Amino acid sequence: MHKLSLGLFLLTLGCAAGETSSARGGAAVLAAENARPPLAAVRPTRLEAHGDVRVDDYYWLRERENPDVIAYLEAENAYTQAVMAHTQELRETLFEEIKGRLKQDDSSVPYKLDDHYYYSRFVEGGDYPLHCRKRGALDAAEEVMLDVNAMAAGHGYFAVGRRAVSPSQTLLAYPVDVVGRRIYTIRVKDLASGETLADAVPDVTGNVAWANDSKTLFYARQDPVTLRSYQIWRHELGTDPAQDVLVYEEQDDTFDCSVFRTRSKRFLMIASTHTLSSEYRYLDADDPTGEFRVFLARERGHEYDLDHYADHFYVRTNDGARNFRLARVPVAAPARESWEEVLPHREDTLLEDFLPFQDHLVAVERRAGLLQLHVIPWSGEGEHYVAFDEPAYEAGPTDNHEFATSVLRFGYSSMKTPDSVYDYDMRTRERTLLKRDEVLGGFDPDDYVAERAYATARDGVRVPLSIVYHAGLERDGGNPLLLYGYGSYGASMDASFNADRLRGCRKTPRTSSCFSRARPM
Numbered sequence: 339m340h341k342l343s344l345g346l347f348l349l350t351l352g353c354a355a356g357e358t359s360s361a362r363g364g365a366a367v368l369a370a371e372n373a374r375p376p377l378a379a380v381r382p383t384r385l386e387a388h389g390d391v392r393v394d395d396y397y398w399l400r401e402r403e404n405p406d407v408i409a410y411l412e413a414e415n416a417y418t419q420a421v422m423a424h425t426q427e428l429r430e431t432l433f434e435e436i437k438g439r440l441k442q443d444d445s446s447v448p449y450k451l452d453d454h455y456y457y458s459r460f461v462e463g464g465d466y467p468l469h470c471r472k473r474g475a476l477d478a479a480e481e482v483m484l485d486v487n488a489m490a491a492g493h494g495y496f497a498v499g500r501r502a503v504s505p506s507q508t509l510l511a512y513p514v515d516v517v518g519r520r521i522y523t524i525r526v527k528d529l530a531s532g533e534t535l536a537d538a539v540p541d542v543t544g545n546v547a548w549a550n551d552s553k554t555l556f557y558a559r560q561d562p563v564t565l566r567s568y569q570i571w572r573h574e575l576g577t578d579p580a581q582d583v584l585v586y587e588e589q590d591d592t593f594d595c596s597v598f599r600t601r602s603k604r605f606l607m608i609a610s611t612h613t614l615s616s617e618y619r620y621l622d623a624d625d626p627t628g629e630f631r632v633f634l635a636r637e638r639g640h641e642y643d644l645d646h647y648a649d650h651f652y653v654r655t656n657d658g659a660r661n662f663r664l665a666r667v668p669v670a671a672p673a674r675e676s677w678e679e680v681l682p683h684r685e686d687t688l689l690e691d692f693l694p695f696q697d698h699l700v701a702v703e704r705r706a707g708l709l710q711l712h713v714i715p716w717s718g719e720g721e722h723y724v725a726f727d728e729p730a731y732e733a734g735p736t737d738n739h740e741f742a743t744s745v746l747r748f749g750y751s752s753m754k755t756p757d758s759v760y761d762y763d764m765r766t767r768e769r770t771l772l773k774r775d776e777v778l779g780g781f782d783p784d785d786y787v788a789e790r791a792y793a794t795a796r797d798g799v800r801v802p803l804s805i806v807y808h809a810g811l812e813r814d815g816g817n818p819l820l821l822y823g824y825g826s827y828g829a830s831m832d833a834s835f836n837a838d839r840l841r842g843c844r845k846t847p848r849t850s851s852c853f854s855r856a857r858p859m
Contacts, residue, residue: 539579542558
């Protein structure tokens with residue numbers, strides 16, 4: 339949507355700041371050289387944990403409302419402005435160039451949820467989206483559910499979190515943050531009358547889920563100091579939020595918790611997650627006042643995810659499988675000893691996610707660093723992978739809200755192909771392009787070449803590299819190269835599109851993105 343990347347912003351500044359300073363004279367540079375950074379006061383604080391003692395001289399800077407902290411930050415900002423003053427003209431030029439590539443009246447691809455099509459769109463001159471829907475067909479009359487431009491008027495900061503439409507399609511729950519710390523107030527709008535209900539649940543996260551009765555909401559609350567999501571509460575529409583019921587509290591401060599409804603809409607789930615383990619609780623979504631039951635108690639080192647289809651729970655687990663495997667177990671008897679293998683562990687393939695549909699299972703896998711969409715019919719016939727056309731790319735499911743469909747929607751991009759949305763018929767294997775982001779300013783993907791190569795590390799492991807450069811580049815081994823890589827905690831960096839990065843291909847002929855060896859491949 340309307341996002342401006344700052345990564346190349348800094349790169350380009352480094353390449354061009356000298357030219358701008360020279361053109362505008364040395365006065366600004368001299369002023370910057372004479373500026374002195376502010377020094378934070380040393381106020382030692384003794385901290386002890388796990389038998390270890392350390393002294394933090396700057397622990398006091400964590401006090402957000404302390405006038406001394408605010409004064410110090412203001413001094414830092416003033417120093418930054420002084421040091422960067424000579425780049426002001428360049429920064430404005432770059433900002434306008436980046437902004438000029440964005441389509442100001444863009445819109446998302448509508449997705450179907452029950453009997454409505456939902457989408458978001460921007461209007462010329464607006465900073466925020468309009469969240470809309472149409473009933474029954476795409477040529478039906480538009481219903482604006484939320485005009486965030488109007489809602490944001492008068493606020494210095496305004497954000498709407500993840501919205502949740504009730505199962506009846508008549509109510510919209512939406513979290514609003516007017517501070518910028520992801521501390522939300524949940525509001526509910528009656529979509530039939532257009533009125534916002536009196537219900538207002540303050541000081542919560544943006545995580546909300548409906549029960550099937552369309553009058554009961556579950557939501558997560560964060561610790562007011564650490565902002566760790568640690569409680570799940572239940573609210574019934576029309577009642578005082580002060581009387582809401584605490585359903586679950588995560589006592590282990592190394593875990594977060596969240597709540598969601600399964601794709602099948604049959605169960606509500608509470609997920610407690612940690613870097614190295616997880617635990618799920620489940621409840622029939624038709625029985626919102628019932629008791630959540632633990633699916634499988636947490637064990638250090640055991641990570642699992644849970645969803646539901648037909649008469650089984652489906653479990654993505656690393657139990658005996660460092661790259662994860664998929665199992666299922668009957669809902670009526672979910673004991674661990676009853677698990678059945680659906681997808682076995684593979685040494686060369688990481689199972690990252692899965693989506694059950696009525697007639698298909700989609701496994702999101704990573705092999706040799708690349709994401710793969712593995713389509714598996716429940717009938718057992720016609721198993722295949724979605725084919726992609728480029729050597730390096732980013733792809734993944736998006737907005738798959740319909741369960742009883744043979745169409746998989748996925749997003750796709752590469753280092754030369756803008757963000758795209760496809761519908762893929764899992765029966766016929768036909769792929770339909772629904773939208774490709776328009777990049778203004780004369781962008782042509784044929785002006786660029788995207789490749790994939792490998793670098794062999796000292797331990798012999800081949801590290802994949804995604805490379806993009808201008809088609810007119812003379813490959814003589816003497817071109818400048820921007821090498822960027824990230825990978826930690828099992829996170830990989832995919833070869834996605836970034837229009838600002840391609841600007842660097844014109845200014846400095848070649849740029850490369852390096853995939854760090856973060857996960858087994």
